[in-house]
Every structure is written in structure tokens, then in C-alpha cells.
Amino acid sequence: MPFQILPTSLDDVRILERHAFGDQRGFFARLFDREELAALGWTVPVAQVNHSFTARRGSIRGMHYQRSPHADMKLVTCIRGAVLDVALDVRAGSPTLAKWHGEVLSAENRRALLIPEGFAHGFQALTDDVELIYCHSAPYVPASDAAHNVFDPVFGIDWPEPVTDMSDRDRNHAMLANPFEGVAF
Numbered sequence: 001m002p003f004q005i006l007p008t009s010l011d012d013v014r015i016l017e018r019h020a021f022g023d024q025r026g027f028f029a030r031l032f033d034r035e036e037l038a039a040l041g042w043t044v045p046v047a048q049v050n051h052s053f054t055a056r057r058g059s060i061r062g063m064h065y066q067r068s069p070h071a072d073m074k075l076v077t078c079i080r081g082a083v084l085d086v087a088l089d090v091r092a093g094s095p096t097l098a099k100w101h102g103e104v105l106s107a108e109n110r111r112a113l114l115i116p117e118g119f120a121h122g123f124q125a126l127t128d129d130v131e132l133i134y135c136h137s138a139p140y141v142p143a144s145d146a147a148h149n150v151f152d153p154v155f156g157i158d159w160p161e162p163v164t165d166m167s168d169r170d171r172n173h174a175m176l177a178n179p180f181e182g183v184a185f
């Protein structure tokens with residue numbers, strides 16, 4: 001099997017641990033598999049694959065998502081260094097609305113996080129020189145881009161490292177009024 005599928009504290013957010021076909025040269029591992037992902041609800045072709053590099057330990061990016069009708073599933077894979085990867089439920093009416101799950105993804109543990117539509121995504125670099133590969137089920141549509149503040153007390157995301165770097169855009173996402181009703185998807 002190319003992946004071991006592991007549950008998380010949030011239904012439909014799953015960990016995919018990539019099996020490494022190793023030998024004396026090194027290893028070969030699959031990043032995406034249509035049949036394996038279809039069984040987990042990814043039933044459309046991959047629309048976009050992105051690559052991000054984050055130089056400094058402690059940097060944070062997030063919490064980003066796309067609104068309907070351009071909501072997307074993401075498969076986030078760390079191929080260099082390590083991150084705390086966070087999925088945050090922002091779906092109106094969800095029993096886990098405003099709940100988040102954090103998972104350490106690293107080149108070493110070969111874990112990826114499968115993040116369904118309706119979840120915001122963010123991460124903190126736990127090492128310098130982190131590289132992530134994102135597979136998306138829908139293309140990037142700037143007009144549908146949405147985000148919440150990574151420090152919003154409504155969510156209480158527990159970032160493990162002192163924050164060293166963020167984009168101005170991410171620093172300036174508005175804090176929410178309580179109670180948070182969620183977003184329609």
C-alpha cells in the first residue's frame with residue numbers, strides 16, 4: 001500500500017504516511033494516488049500542485065482557505081525540514097466548528113495531511129529551510145481566497161515556536177467576533 005491512512009481528532013482530516021520503497025540508493029515514495037485518495041473523498045483530478053519554501057524556523061503561514069464555489073481539498077506534504085501543520089474547521093453547522101488539529105509533518109516521517117473543503121490551513125516551520133508540496137482539488141481563485149488570523153483567540157491555535165516571520169497580509173487578518181458562526185460551503 002502506498003499510504004498508511006491515520007485518523008485525526010477531526011473527521012475527514014487524515015494523515016497519509018507515505019510508504020518508502022527503499023534500497024541502498026535511497027527511497028521512492030508516492031505523493032498522490034487517484035484510487036487511494038478517491039477512497040478518502042478526493043474524486044476530482046488534481047487541479048494544481050504548489051511548492052512553498054520557508055527559510056526561518058518559527059515562520060507561520062495561514063490560516064487560508066477558498067470559499068465556495070472554489071473550495072478545495074489540499075494534500076500537504078513536507079519534503080524538507082519539519083512543520084506543525086494545522087487544519088481548522090470553519091464550516092457553519094459543523095460539530096467541530098472552530099476546532100483545529102495540528103500534526104508534525106517532516107521529510108523524515110513522510111507524513112502528509114489531507115485537508116477537506118471547509119477547513120482553513122496553516123503551518124509553523126519547526127526547522128529552517130522547510131519545503132512543502134501542496135496538491136489542490138481546485139484551482140487558485142484570488143477572489144475566493146479567504147483567511148483567519150492565526151492568533152485568533154476564538155480558535156486558540158497553540159503554535160509551539162516563537163514566531164519569527166509572517167507576511168503582512170497574514171499579520172493583518174481581522175480577529176473574529178465571538179460567537180463564530182462559521183462559513184457556508
Ligand SMILES: Cc1cn([C@H]2C[C@H](O)[C@@H](COP(=O)(O)OP(=O)(O)O[C@H]3O[C@H](C)C(=O)[C@H](O)[C@H]3O)O2)c(=O)[nH]c1=O
Pocket residue numbers: 048050052061062064065121122123134139140167
Ligand atoms: C495559493 C496560491 C498563491 N498564489 C500566489 C498569490 C501570491 O501572490 C503568492 C503567494 O501567495 P500566498 O501569500 O497566499 O502564499 P502563502 O502565504 O504561502 O499561502 C499558502 O500557504 C497557506 C498555508 C495555504 O494553505 C495556501 O495554500 C497558500 O495560500 O502566490 C498563486 O499564484 N497560486 C496559488 O495557488
